[in-house]
Amino acid sequence: MATMKDIAEQAGVSQATVSRVLNGSSSVTPATKSHVMEWVRRLDFQPNQSARALASKKSSLIGLILPDIQNPYFADIIYHVEKIALFNGFNIILSNSDGDVNKEKEIIKSMKARQVEGLLIGFADSHSPSINEIRHTELPAVVITQTYEDLDCVAVNHFCGGEMAAKELIKLGVQRFVYQGNLDDEKYDGFLHALHNSGIHKDKITTLDLGNVWYHTQLRAYNNALKFVRENPFDSKTGVFAYNDLSAFSFIHAALDLEKRIPEDYSIIGFDDTFMCQIIRPTLTSIAQPKEEIGRAAINHLLARIDKKLDIKKESYLLPPRLIKREST
Numbered sequence: 001m002a003t004m005k006d007i008a009e010q011a012g013v014s015q016a017t018v019s020r021v022l023n024g025s026s027s028v029t030p031a032t033k034s035h036v037m038e039w040v041r042r043l044d045f046q047p048n049q050s051a052r053a054l055a056s057k058k059s060s061l062i063g064l065i066l067p068d069i070q071n072p073y074f075a076d077i078i079y080h081v082e083k084i085a086l087f088n089g090f091n092i093i094l095s096n097s098d099g100d101v102n103k104e105k106e107i108i109k110s111m112k113a114r115q116v117e118g119l120l121i122g123f124a125d126s127h128s129p130s131i132n133e134i135r136h137t138e139l140p141a142v143v144i145t146q147t148y149e150d151l152d153c154v155a156v157n158h159f160c161g162g163e164m165a166a167k168e169l170i171k172l173g174v175q176r177f178v179y180q181g182n183l184d185d186e187k188y189d190g191f192l193h194a195l196h197n198s199g200i201h202k203d204k205i206t207t208l209d210l211g212n213v214w215y216h217t218q219l220r221a222y223n224n225a226l227k228f229v230r231e232n233p234f235d236s237k238t239g240v241f242a243y244n245d246l247s248a249f250s251f252i253h254a255a256l257d258l259e260k261r262i263p264e265d266y267s268i269i270g271f272d273d274t275f276m277c278q279i280i281r282p283t284l285t286s287i288a289q290p291k292e293e294i295g296r297a298a299i300n301h302l303l304a305r306i307d308k309k310l311d312i313k314k315e316s317y318l319l320p321p322r323l324i325k326r327e328s329t
Contacts, residue, residue: 002043011039062090062302063111065104065121066144068217069096071246072274073291074122077144080295081120088303090117097124104130112139118302120144126184140305142298145289152305153316154298161287161321162190162241165269168285168323169239170198172267176236178228180208180221180251181243187271187287191241206232210243221247225254229266238266245270245277248284252328268328282327290319 004022008015013036020028021036028036039045062085066074082092093116097104104124111119119141123131126146134141135150143153165187169177177200179191188207195205208224210217221242232238242248248270255266262268262282270277273288297317 002045004045006043007036007039007045010043011036059115059117060090061114061116062092062299063108063114063116063119063121064092064094065097065107065111065119066094067097067099067104067122067124069094071244071272072276073244073272073289076274076291077295080292081299084296084299085303090303099124101125101128101130104128105133108133118142118306120298120302122146140302142302142305144294144298147316147318150314151316152301152314154294154301155316155318156289156294156321157318158186158321159190159193161271161289162187162192163194164190164287164321164323165241165271166191166194166198168269168325168329169241169267170195170200172237172239172263172329174237174239174267176204176206176232176238178206178208178238178240179243180224180240180247181210183207183209185243187241187243210247217244218246218250221250222254225251226257229255229258229260234260234265237264240266240268242268242270245272245274245284245286248286248328249276249280252280252282252284263327263329269323270328273322273324277324277326285326285329286324288322288324290322293319 004015004018008018011018013032017028017032018036021033064078064081068074069078078094085092093111093114095107097107101124108130117140119134119139121134121141122144123146131148141152143151145155147153147155177195179188181188192205206228208228210220210224240251242251248268251268252262255262260266268284270284270286273286277284277286
């Protein structure tokens with residue numbers, strides 16, 4: 001592996017000159033810079049990023065912590081964040097908290113030890129102890145997909161998404177309503193709000209609580225759906241709104257396994273609008289989150305914080321969701 005000494009010898013300059021060229025110093029003439037960089041390319045020199053980080057106190061690293069990277073929704077977020085980060089000269093360190101608040105705490109500690117310049121995080125739990133830690137750290141941080149007071153956040157309006165789902169099911173003539181997912185979520189609040197405002201009696205609403213949605217979500221969702229369909233003989237059209245697309249897929253599988261018809265017996269709406277909505281059969285109607293816009297807004301806001309271009313107080317960006325209709329409704 002080539003060293004700065006090798007470059008200096010081949011270029012006929014001092015190591016100090018090579019160092020100034022590599023660090024972008026304006027004290028080097030264009031001709032010398034061009035000559036040195038030619039030997040950098042010829043010798044395929046790779047700078048020691050760790051040493052440079054120690055010297056400059058800048059690592060060019062951004063930490064990205066998510067609760068479930070197996071979920072295709074988060075995979076889309078990762079793709080858009082990394083693309084913009086690389087364009088701006090930053091590399092991403094990706095960690096999966098598995099929805100575990102203790103693991104999340106250790107990851108944050110590890111990220112700080114690696115001198116990341118900023119953090120993008122989707123918290124493992126809405127009451128995670130890490131929320132307060134991020135609130136009081138000097139490290140620039142932006143929360144993805146959730147909103148919290150006194151933190152920079154980029155998310156979709158989940159309450160509005162829940163309302164959209166309820167209104168669509170009502171429009172379809174649904175008589176019974178099911179919410180499947182985490183009850184501690186604004187999309188559930190929006191769903192209930194719209195149903196109650198439309199005069200739907202609480203006896204017509206069933207909740208299938210999944211508890212911590214990051215642990216074995218699909219299996220728990222499938223078993224809950226199977227139990228519900230078995231114990232509730234079909235007597236009227238039923239509408240299902242699922243916490244996310246993965247939960248909705250599980251309900252579809254359970255209904256079909258018990259020979260129910262979709263959407264004639266069960267109209268099903270997911271949340272996220274992942275690419276899998278178009279692969280499963282029947283294709284899934286879903287409340288879409290603008291994943292590219294979320295990723296782009298989050299990373300750009302974080303970069304602005306890192307560069308100290310923002311003097312304003314912490315703020316939340318709430319993006320509007322959209323209903324994407326498919327065969328499941």
